[in-house]
Amino acid sequence: MHDGSGRIVVQNLTKNFGQVAAVQNLSFHVEPGSVTGFLGPNGAGKTTTLRMLLGLVAPTAGWTTINGQPFHRLENPARVVGAVLEAQGFHPSRTARDHLRVYCAAMGVPEQRADEVLNLVGLGSAGNRAAGGFSLGMKQRLALATALLGDPQVLVLDEPANGLDPEGIAWLRTFLKAFAASGRTVLISSHLLAEVEQTIDHVVIISHGQTRYNGPLDELRKSQQSRVIVQPADANKLVTALQEAEISNVTPLPDGKVAILGATVQQIGDIAAKAGVALYGVQEEKADLEHLFFQLTSGQYAAPGVPQGGYGTPPGGYAQPVAQSGQAQPGQQPYGTPPQGYQQPGQPGGWGQAPQQQGGWGAPQQQGQPGTPPEGWGAQQQGQQAGTPEGWAAQPHQPGGPPAPGQAGTPEGWAAQPHQPGGPPAPGQPGTPESWAAQPHQAGGPPAPPHGQPSTPPEGWAVQPQQPGQQPGGPPAPGQPGQQAGGPPAPAQPGTPPEGWATQPHQPGAPEGWAPAQQPGQQPGMPPAPPQGQPGNPPDGRAAQPQQPGTPPEGWGQPPAAPPAPQPGQPPEGWNQQQPPNQQPQQEQQPGQGGVGGNA
Numbered sequence: 001m002h003d004g005s006g007r008i009v010v011q012n013l014t015k016n017f018g019q020v021a022a023v024q025n026l027s028f029h030v031e032p033g034s035v036t037g038f039l040g041p042n043g044a045g046k047t048t049t050l051r052m053l054l055g056l057v058a059p060t061a062g063w064t065t066i067n068g069q070p071f072h073r074l075e076n077p078a079r080v081v082g083a084v085l086e087a088q089g090f091h092p093s094r095t096a097r098d099h100l101r102v103y104c105a106a107m108g109v110p111e112q113r114a115d116e117v118l119n120l121v122g123l124g125s126a127g128n129r130a131a132g133g134f135s136l137g138m139k140q141r142l143a144l145a146t147a148l149l150g151d152p153q154v155l156v157l158d159e160p161a162n163g164l165d166p167e168g169i170a171w172l173r174t175f176l177k178a179f180a181a182s183g184r185t186v187l188i189s190s191h192l193l194a195e196v197e198q199t200i201d202h203v204v205i206i207s208h209g210q211t212r213y214n215g216p217l218d219e220l221r222k223s224q225q226s227r228v229i230v231q232p233a234d235a236n237k238l239v240t241a242l243q244e245a246e247i248s249n250v251t252p253l254p255d256g257k258v259a260i261l262g263a264t265v266q267q268i269g270d271i272a273a274k275a276g277v278a279l280y281g282v283q284e285e286k287a288d289l290e291h292l293f294f295q296l297t298s299g300q301y302a303a304p305g306v307p308q309g310g311y312g313t314p315p316g317g318y319a320q321p322v323a324q325s326g327q328a329q330p331g332q333q334p335y336g337t338p339p340q341g342y343q344q345p346g347q348p349g350g351w352g353q354a355p356q357q358q359g360g361w362g363a364p365q366q367q368g369q370p371g372t373p374p375e376g377w378g379a380q381q382q383g384q385q386a387g388t389p390e391g392w393a394a395q396p397h398q399p400g401g402p403p404a405p406g407q408a409g410t411p412e413g414w415a416a417q418p419h420q421p422g423g424p425p426a427p428g429q430p431g432t433p434e435s436w437a438a439q440p441h442q443a444g445g446p447p448a449p450p451h452g453q454p455s456t457p458p459e460g461w462a463v464q465p466q467q468p469g470q471q472p473g474g475p476p477a478p479g480q481p482g483q484q485a486g487g488p489p490a491p492a493q494p495g496t497p498p499e500g501w502a503t504q505p506h507q508p509g510a511p512e513g514w515a516p517a518q519q520p521g522q523q524p525g526m527p528p529a530p531p532q533g534q535p536g537n538p539p540d541g542r543a544a545q546p547q548q549p550g551t552p553p554e555g556w557g558q559p560p561a562a563p564p565a566p567q568p569g570q571p572p573e574g575w576n577q578q579q580p581p582n583q584q585p586q587q588e589q590q591p592g593q594g595g596v597g598g599n600a
């Protein structure tokens with residue numbers, strides 16, 4: 001259940017990689033209806049922050065929510081968040097259309113959605129081309145198309161303009177503005193303010209993992225005073241006259257000119273005239289946001305010669321983003337026209353339009369009712385979600401696996417059986433399947449433990465004995481580098497299953513040689529089933545309750561009733577002081593199940 005707000009909250013977020021403090025006590029909000037730029041120089045901590053937001057990396061401290069929920073607790077993530085962290089990993093020989101069809105199948109959206117999003121991002125005419133031959137900019141578009149498949153409410157894009165040509169950047173700008181104008185939320189990162197300046201309304205600037213500015217871009221602009229440079233006949237006389245007029249921020253320059261802050265051209269002209277000083281030239285220098293960006297972020301890998309100071313200080317404090325009101329409804333705003341280069345001939349409709357709601361998958365997002373079990377806690381514990389690609393919805397998996405995208409048999413790399421939740425990546429890629437993003441928590445499964453807090457566990461989670469490889473106070477054993485959240489850890493050795501993954505006969509869709517060590521009878525995403533013949537013998541820590549239609553299966557207690565949506569500054573739902581009833585204690589999690597997949 002989530003509050004449907006489209007709001008992103010990052011609160012006191014901290015991430016240390018050993019001695020490297022990648023993110024330090026970062027807090028900001030991103031509101032729907034606007035495009036927020038997440039800016040900082042290389043190594044500032046942007047990607048790490050986004051990875052924590054998407055449940056790919058466990059924070060050392062603090063928390064993040066989308067729609068009032070940690071990512072791993074979103075019931076239908078791909079309908080809520082579309083994310084692109086890197087536009088890589090496409091199967092090189094798979095066509096763009098087939099790439100998207102694979103995701104359509106797993107998400108349970110109609111196949112024609114693949115063509116819709118191809119057209120939307122201007123790749124309509126390239127749908128039959130193998131993604132391996134795509135340029136970087138085309139890969140960016142394909143990654144964006146993948147993120148849009150679920151018609152998400154929130155878009156999170158890491159350096160989306162990377163590789164785009166000027167026309168592509170202009171198109172992306174129009175697209176994102178229209179997307180936000182339809183009442184949705186857009187968060188884009190960049191290390192170049194100039195690249196996104198015309199796209200964003202709000203800006204969060206970080207450096208060294210810390211917030212330097214958070215607020216409307218206009219306020220940042222206004223905070224910068226213009227500087228007036230004059231060339232007087234007598235610089236000393238003018239400086240004296242200006243100081244007598246209480247304009248004290250006056251700097252004589254080596255070339256005889258005078259730089260003045262805090263006065264208009266007209267004021268300076270009047271004072272000069274009164275003092276009898278001729279002016280041979282007057283030049284007003286408008287505040288340069290790029291310059292300010294350097295000021296705010298200088299010091300972190302700053303190159304020599306980076307301009308320093310001179311334009312006044314940025315506004316004090318960190319302004320809170322302003323909530324938008326009177327926003328347009330989704331679908332109201334056209335997204336503009338993609339560049340001609342990738343336009344699908346003969347397809348005037350379908351793009352230039354906001355994503356349309358479509359029956360079956362485009363219906364308004366279901367809002368759970370307080371006091372009712374969250375989706376997936378019904379009598380049927382079917383439809384557990386496979387590991388989730390970036391921007392994927394936690395849609396029930398198709399029985400028998402995803403349909404073949406235009407090929408006989410199963411799509412390459414896909415198992416012809418329900419995917420194991422949190423199981424090995426499917427699409428035939430060693431390590432990570434293309435564009436897969438985190439889906440740590442399985443819909444309908446026991447809530448995954450929230451990210452750890454330093455020294456104290458997240459509220460609502462009892463202190464559990466530390467697991468091997470687990471961060472102190474953190475979530476269950478972290479994965480290996482290259483692991484996708486929701487997926488298995490990357491094997492340490494080729495051919496060796498990662499810890500917690502038993503070597504088993506190869507299963508279709510699973511990386512060769514290893515398979516999740518799932519217990520017999522265990523439901524995907526659920527704790528081990530009670531032993532046969534022992535009805536009512538629930539897993540440890542779960543209350544035995546008679547099964548009712550529409551209630552959790554036998555042996556499962558009622559899920560906790562949803563408390564009110566968290567307020568800013570408050571921890572998200574489920575982070576209560578007490579361990580919620582029926583939530584699986586951390587040490588009971590099965591390997592590869594639930595849990596945050598990123599390397600903590």
Ligand SMILES: Nc1ncnc2c1ncn2[C@@H]1O[C@H](COP(=O)(O)OP(=O)(O)OP(=O)(O)O)[C@@H](O)[C@H]1O
Pocket residue numbers: 017020021022040041042043044045046047048049190191599
């Ligand atoms: N898995 C990791 N292990 C160790 N250090 C890491 C890891 N991931 C990130 N870091 C470090 O954390 C810091 C922040 O990195 P991050 O990638 O978040 O920065 P960024 O702002 O996205 O940079 P860029 O603009 O270059 O992409 C860097 O010092 C980086 O080296």
